[in-house]
Amino acid sequence: MKKEQVVNCQFSVWYPIFKKHTIKSLILPLPQNVIDYLLDDGTLVVSGGDNNTQHNQTNNSDSEEEDVQWSDDETTTTVTAPEFPEFNSKVLKAINTLGGCVFPKLNWSAPRDANWIALNSSLQCQSLSDIFLLFKSSDFITHDLTQPFLHSSDEDSPNPAINYELVLRKWSELLPGGEFRCFIKENKLIGISQRDYTQYYHHISKQEAQICHSIQEFFSQHVQYQFLDEDFVLDVYRDSWGKVWLIDLNPFGEVTDSLLFTWEELTSGNSLSANQEEGDTAQQEAPVFRYTTSDVTVQPSPCLSYRIPRDFVDLSTGEDAYKLIDFLKLKKRQQEDSEEEVEEEVRQ
Structure with missing residues (x-):
């Protein structure tokens, strides 16, 4: 994947070419x-x-001290959105x-x-x-x-x-079960992957042949030889009437998620054709279509990992030593305060 290919996959580059076939x-x-x-x-x-959203941010006046200090002497700064x-x-x-x-x-x-x-x-x-x-x-x-x-x-x-x-x-309500990612190499459709591969959709296995055929037909009629590059990744949507729409174009390389394929097999080409029956020319020319075949293989969405606060990740992995030190100091201070409260109650 070269930088020129990345540039060509910008929305403003491909949208005028395929405007009639997309949202x-x-x-x-x-x-x-x-x-x-x-x-x-x-x-x-x-x-x-x-809106006039404002956020009040509190700065501790003793923040330069090593230990955590709790004080009523605080200054409040109003941060206004630009x-x-x-x-x-x-x-x-x-x-x-x-x-x-x-x-x-x-x-x-x-x-x-x-x-x-x-x-x-x-x-x-x-x-x-x-x-x-x-x-x-x-x-x-x-x-x-x-x-x-x-x-x-x-x-x-x-x-x-x-x-x-x-x-x-x-805005269009796109059903995840209708989204597919297509891998184009040398202007040939070599692979199709279910986009939402973490979920099982019964209709995909039931309509495998129709889905594959409609995507192939859309590619050959509206996309093949029309784009600036011969290697790229195509995201499409097949609606309930069987019509295919172009959703996005992506660079053919590791920066793009290969989903149910690996980039090694996509770039070599050998592994994709290896599982086709020898002697069946039509079968060999058809793209490999991969999708989740059972609800046993259902997985959490990869985007779930982005919901974890970064501070939690740093603490759990030890990547940020300063955050860990601050956290331990805070816990120590809380423990000392708790012990002082217990001692005071005992005295009373």
């Missing part, structure tokens, strides 16, 4: 001050212009144009790892503040902004200039 979307340039706000590691204060009135106006106009509810993403990624923080546990957004809440809580979005060319084979070459964009897609 209606609008693209807004992302101002630099908004990018800076999204990358700010400070306290999460959601902005958006549609406002982007012009950008907010453009976003609200775009949201209204798309029906009032949208699915947001950046050039490549959507904040799928942050849906837990939303009140409705959904990526559906109706305002800029909804979008900011998801974006500032998402590692996927941070990856887009800081490491878009991770795992590129030509990592020593200069990084292409990226114009970051906010992509707003008309």
Whole structure:
């Protein structure tokens, strides 16, 4: 996977090519001050212009001392969310144009790892503040902004200039059982994987042949030889009427989740054709279709790991020694306070 392939998989590059076969979307340039706000590691204060959210942050006056000190002598600082009135106006106009509810993403990624923080546990957004809440809580979005060319084979070459964009897609209720990821190598569809592979969907095994055929037909009629690269990953959705829609395009490489395949077998090509019957030419030319075949193999969603507070992870793994020291000091202080209370009760 080269950096040029990553650039070609930006939404604004492929959307004009396949506009007729995907969900209606609008693209807004992302101002630099908004990018800076999204990358700010400070306290999460959601902005958006549609609210006056404020957060009270307490600073202990004796924070420089080694031990934890509890004191009534505290100062309170009001942290106000930055406002982007012009950008907010453009976003609200775009949201209204798309029906009032949208699915947001950046050039490549959507904040799928942050849906837990939303009140409705959904990526559906109706305002800029909804979008900011998801974006500032998402590692996927941070990856887009800081490491878009991770795992590129030509990592020593200069990084292409990226114009970051906010992509707003008309909200559509997509059933996870209808989503599939297709792997394209040398403009040939070599593999299809169930997207939500952690769950078992009975209809997939029942309609395996129809699903595979409809995806192959969609690819050959609307996608093959139309994209800028010959190696890429295609996300599609097959609705209840059997129609296939293009959802997303991704780079053909480790930066993209291979789901029920491995990148070793996808790049070599040998392992995929090895399980086809020899002598059956039609079978060998057909893509390998993999899906969860039993509810016994159902697994937790990979995104669940993003719901664990980072501090808990650091403490459990010992990655941040300072947090561990602070935690032990706090526990020691609590224990001492508890012992003092017991002694005082005994004296009385």
